[in-house]
Amino acid sequence: MHSLLDGIRLVAFDLDGTLVDSVPDLAAAVDAALCDLGMPARGESRVRDWVGNGSMVLIERALRDALGRDADPERCRQAHERFLVHYAQRPCNATRLYPGVREALETLRGAGMILVLVTNKPEAFIAPILEHFELAGHFSLCLGGNSLVRRKPDPLPLTHAAEHFSISPANCLMVGDSRHDMAAGRAAGFRTLAVPYGYNHGEPVAASGPDGVVESLRELV
Numbered sequence: 001m002h003s004l005l006d007g008i009r010l011v012a013f014d015l016d017g018t019l020v021d022s023v024p025d026l027a028a029a030v031d032a033a034l035c036d037l038g039m040p041a042r043g044e045s046r047v048r049d050w051v052g053n054g055s056m057v058l059i060e061r062a063l064r065d066a067l068g069r070d071a072d073p074e075r076c077r078q079a080h081e082r083f084l085v086h087y088a089q090r091p092c093n094a095t096r097l098y099p100g101v102r103e104a105l106e107t108l109r110g111a112g113m114i115l116v117l118v119t120n121k122p123e124a125f126i127a128p129i130l131e132h133f134e135l136a137g138h139f140s141l142c143l144g145g146n147s148l149v150r151r152k153p154d155p156l157p158l159t160h161a162a163e164h165f166s167i168s169p170a171n172c173l174m175v176g177d178s179r180h181d182m183a184a185g186r187a188a189g190f191r192t193l194a195v196p197y198g199y200n201h202g203e204p205v206a207a208s209g210p211d212g213v214v215e216s217l218r219e220l221v
C-alpha cells in the first residue's frame with residue numbers, strides 16, 4: 001500500500017477523469033445538444049478541457065466556444081436540457097475504466113476502507129455508470145454535483161462524507177484528477193492524491209499541490 005494511505009480509513013474518489021475516461025460520451029452528448037440548437041459540434045479534444053465543474057458549466061463553455069461570446073441563460077438552459085437527454089441515452093457507450101481502477105477499489109475495500117464517490121457530475125448519472133462497470137457495490141456513499149447545496153471545489157461534499165461516517169478528516173484521502181478535487185480535499189482537511197491522466201483544463205494537476213501523485217491507481221495499492 002502507498003504510504004499516503006497510512007492511517008486512512010475513508011477514501012473519496014472523483015469519477016470523471018479519475019475512475020473513468022468519460023469524455024467520449026460527454027462530448028457526443030454536448031455535440032448532439034449543440035446540433036439540436038443548430039450550432040456546430042466542438043469535438044472531444046475541446047470538451048476534455050471543459051469537464052470538471054458540472055454539466056451546466058460544461059454546456060456554458062461549449063456554447064461560449066461555439067458562439068464566440070456568452071450565451072443567454074435561456075439558450076444555456078435549453079442546451080443543458082438537450083445534453084441531459086442525450087447523455088442519459090448513452091452514458092457508457094465509449095466510456096472506459098482507467099487501468100488499475102478495479103484492482104485498487106477491490107484492494108482498498110478488502111483492507112476495510114470506506115469508499116465514497118464525490119463527483120460534480122449530476123447525481124442521476126452516477127448509478128448507471130457504476131452499475132455498467134459493476135463497481136456500485138464498492139461505494140458506501142455517492143454524491144453528485146447537485147446532491148448538496150455546494151460542490152467541489154467547495155469542501156462540503158467531503159466534509160459531509162467524513163461526518164456521515166464519523167471519521168476525522170485527518171483519516172480521509174481525496175483522490176482526483178483536477179484542481180477542484182485538490183482544493184476541496186485540502187479545504188476539508190483531507191490528504192490529497194492526484195492522477196495526472198484525467199481532465200484539468202489542460203494544466204498539470206501536480207501544480208495544484210497534491211500530497212502525492214500516482215501514474216495509475218494500481219500504484220496506490
Ligand SMILES: O=C(O)COP(=O)(O)O
Nearest residue numbers: 015016052053054119120
Ligand atoms: O461532470 C463534471 O464536471 C466532472 O465530474 P468529476 O467531478 O467526476 O470530475
Ligand SMILES: [Mg+2]
Nearest residue numbers: 014016017177
Ligand atoms: Mg474529475
